[in-house]
Amino acid sequence: MTHPDLILFFIQLAVMLACALLFGQLLRRLHQPAVLGELLGGILIGPTVFGMLAPDWYGRLFPVSESLALGQDAVIKLGMLFFMFAAGLEVDLAHLRQKGGVALLTAGLGIAVPFGLGFGAVLLLPAVWGGPARSSPLLFGLFIGAALSITALPVIARILVDLNLLNQDFGVVVMVAATLNDLIGWSLFALILSKMAPGSGPGQNTSITLGLVFGFFAITLLLGRWLSLKALPWLQTRIAWPSGFIGLAAVLVLLAAAAAETIGVHSFFGAFLVGVGLGQSVERPQRAFEAVHQFAISFLAPIYFVSIGLQANFATHFDWLLVLVVTVVACAGKIIGAGLGAWLGGMPGRTALAVGFAMNARGAMELILASIALNYGLIDQRLFIALIIMALVTSVLSGPAIRQLLLIRPVAVETRQVVI
Numbered sequence: 254m255t256h257p258d259l260i261l262f263f264i265q266l267a268v269m270l271a272c273a274l275l276f277g278q279l280l281r282r283l284h285q286p287a288v289l290g291e292l293l294g295g296i297l298i299g300p301t302v303f304g305m306l307a308p309d310w311y312g313r314l315f316p317v318s319e320s321l322a323l324g325q326d327a328v329i330k331l332g333m334l335f336f337m338f339a340a341g342l343e344v345d346l347a348h349l350r351q352k353g354g355v356a357l358l359t360a361g362l363g364i365a366v367p368f369g370l371g372f373g374a375v376l377l378l379p380a381v382w383g384g385p386a387r388s389s390p391l392l393f394g395l396f397i398g399a400a401l402s403i404t405a406l407p408v409i410a411r412i413l414v415d416l417n418l419l420n421q422d423f424g425v426v427v428m429v430a431a432t433l434n435d436l437i438g439w440s441l442f443a444l445i446l447s448k449m450a451p452g453s454g455p456g457q458n459t460s461i462t463l464g465l466v467f468g469f470f471a472i473t474l475l476l477g478r479w480l481s482l483k484a485l486p487w488l489q490t491r492i493a494w495p496s497g498f499i500g501l502a503a504v505l506v507l508l509a510a511a512a513a514e515t516i517g518v519h520s521f522f523g524a525f526l527v528g529v530g531l532g533q534s535v536e537r538p539q540r541a542f543e544a545v546h547q548f549a550i551s552f553l554a555p556i557y558f559v560s561i562g563l564q565a566n567f568a569t570h571f572d573w574l575l576v577l578v579v580t581v582v583a584c585a586g587k588i589i590g591a592g593l594g595a596w597l598g599g600m601p602g603r604t605a606l607a608v609g610f611a612m613n614a615r616g617a618m619e620l621i622l623a624s625i626a627l628n629y630g631l632i633d634q635r636l637f638i639a640l641i642i643m644a645l646v647t648s649v650l651s652g653p654a655i656r657q658l659l660l661i662r663p664v665a666v667e668t669r670q671v672v673i
Contacts, residue, residue: 254320262324265314266556272298273555284652288617289645291555295562305568315563325560332557333621334524335549338506340618341528342542343406344432355598356429362594363434363612364441367586368398374582381578383633392448396631399445400622400640401583403438405648406431408616412652416661423604423659426595427611434612436529440470442622443513443522446629465516470526473509477530480505485531502531502545519625558617561624561641570634579639580646587613587647603658610654619644 254262272294280290297303304311375394379386385393409431418424444466488497509523532542592609596602623640626632632640655661 254324258318258320258324261314261316262321265321265325266328268298268314269295269556269559270552273559277555285649288554288558288620289648291558292562292620292641292645295559296567297562298559299563300565301562301567304566328553329557329560330520332549332553332555332560333521333624334506334510335503335545336554336557336617337521337525337621338502338528339546339549339554340406341525341530342532342546343410344435344529344532355595355600356426356433358594358598359426359430359591359608359612360433360437360594362597363404363430363587363591363609364402364437366590366593367583368402370582370586371398371401374578378578381575383635385631392445396445396626399438399442400619400626401579401586402434403442403615403618403622404431404434404587404612405614405616405618406435408614408618408648408651409611412611412614412655416652416655416659418655418659418661423607426598426600427608430591430594430608430612435618439522439525440466443519446519446625446631466522469513469516469523473512473523473526474530477505477527481531496544499545499548502527505531521621521625554617557624558620561620564624564627565634565637567638567641570638572635572639575635576639576642579636580643583615583643584613584647584650607655607658610651610658613647614651615644616648617644619647 273291276290276294276297277287278290280293281287298314300311303314372394375382375386375397376390379390382393382397406428409427413424413427418427447466485498488501505527506524509527510520511523513520513523588606588609590609591612592606595608596605600608619640623632623637623644626640627634627637
């Protein structure tokens with residue numbers, strides 16, 4: 254990278270962070286997730302608004318440059334990895350022992366119904382989805398099914414905290430179901446991605462790929478759990494804390510990301526599983542976890558979410574029919590599926606429907622999925638934009654819907670900055 258490119262690279266990062274901070278805080282004041290503001294900031298400084306209103310200035314700030322693109326890509330990928338790691342830390346597997354039956358039904362139908370509707374929509378409406386649905390309908394249908402079955406545990410946790418429901422029976426059921434949903438959904442997405450992405454894997458057959466994915470899943474979780482239960486308490490008395498934990502976490506995230514890429518699945522899967530494993534400590538080192546969380550959401554993750562808004566022109570590639578189909582199928586699948594599971598598990602009708610709306614929140618996790626798929630060339634910008642809009646709509650709808658169904662009065666949003 255040349256000296257002028259290095260200066261411009263720093264300016265780009267500063268502009269992206271400033272937009273993330275400004276619009277993230279603005280959306281939080283409106284009781285919305287900060288990540289929505291960060292995405293909005295990216296859209297405003299990207300080709301959709303800034304590139305259209307001032308194309309010359311946009312070209313100067315974001316010129317076509319291979320060295321700048323490599324630098325941006327490295328920072329953006331680190332942002333994604335550490336956000337997924339921070340999301341994994343939010344997963345508490347101890348909750349799986351509570352409300353097991355109703356949570357299992359909620360999670361199972363909350364994955365199966367949207368997966369089936371997404372797969373069926375591709376087969377029934379190939380013209381709406383475009384080229385991939387015609388050339389590889391079965392594989393593309395599996396991908397869309399997995400994409401629409403993903404939920405977002407950090408989003409759900411934040412909504413439950415805001416509504417003071419996290420430690421009530423409703424909150425426990427939702428968190429357990431969301432934990433199961435995330436673990437199964439991301440494993441499924443990693444498996445399908447390994448088969449669809451060109452050059453992403455060593456070319457093994459499906460059974461070998463499946464074995465590698467779930468073998469990696471088990472080994473990483475077990476290793477992370479061992480580290481959290483045995484190694485962390487020992488290290489805490491021998492290294493600087495929490496700075497030592499941040500360094501250790503960074504090493505583990507990068508090694509797990511490299512291992513995931515080696516076996517043919519995306520690096521995000523390794524980072525997420527390391528977070529899940531380390532998050533299972535009996536005595537969670539809250540100070541260390543909070544330090545990692547703030548490191549991830551204050552610098553790296555905002556750059557990543559702003560960059561999503563830079564990846565497409567949301568005006569020229571907006572397809573209203575595709576947006577409508579994706580949003581309706583996603584909402585219907587998750588609300589009906591998860592709500593039905595909760596109802597079959599014995600919850601009253603209105604409460605079960607509220608569970609469905611809680612599980613419907615996609616937030617940042619869907620943004621990451623869409624961004625990965627676009628970078629791998631699995632989807633075009635039309636579908637990318639449709640998935641982004643669906644993630645925004647579902648995130649905005651969940652909180653108010655739960656509040657109305659459970660007859661909860663609005664409460665003030667706490668001041669801790671959380672990117673969801």
